[in-house]
Amino acid sequence: MFVSVGCVLVVVIALRAWPMINVVETGRTPEYPDIQPRVYRANADQVFDAALHAVHRMPRWSLVSNQPATREIRAEARTLVWRFVDDILIRVRVRTDDAVVEVRSASRVGRGDFGQNARNIRSFLQELDRQVAEASTHR
Numbered sequence: 001m002f003v004s005v006g007c008v009l010v011v012v013i014a015l016r017a018w019p020m021i022n023v024v025e026t027g028r029t030p031e032y033p034d035i036q037p038r039v040y041r042a043n044a045d046q047v048f049d050a051a052l053h054a055v056h057r058m059p060r061w062s063l064v065s066n067q068p069a070t071r072e073i074r075a076e077a078r079t080l081v082w083r084f085v086d087d088i089l090i091r092v093r094v095r096t097d098d099a100v101v102e103v104r105s106a107s108r109v110g111r112g113d114f115g116q117n118a119r120n121i122r123s124f125l126q127e128l129d130r131q132v133a134e135a136s137t138h139r
Helices: 002-017 044-057 116-137
Strands: 023-025 038-040 061-067 072-078 085-095 098-107
Touching (some): 038 116, 044 085, 044 098, 085 116
Antiparallel strands (some): 038 098, 061 072, 085 098
């Protein structure tokens, strides 16, 4: 009896820990106010190249397509345990002298993602920061 009540309690707590959404987008998801577009004082084409390198370095991510003319990258991310697929869209756009990177991560199945899409974006942006910094030191 205590085991089943404990299991139910753990599930309820886990479900309340994350918002019941399955799409997260930089600057457009109020449930994750910390996930904002990234702005770099760099050439947009160089940031696009860094974003491509970052995608290749992401564990369990695979590149689906990239469009240098529009600076768009599409990728798939697979979850570790259940191998669910999340669709990732990365856009690099020019803003005056800056490059702005926007990311969208969307689950293909389910109504809630247990925070996976937010983790996808956060980890990608961390890797992108590394790639942009590395590229700027090699110029």
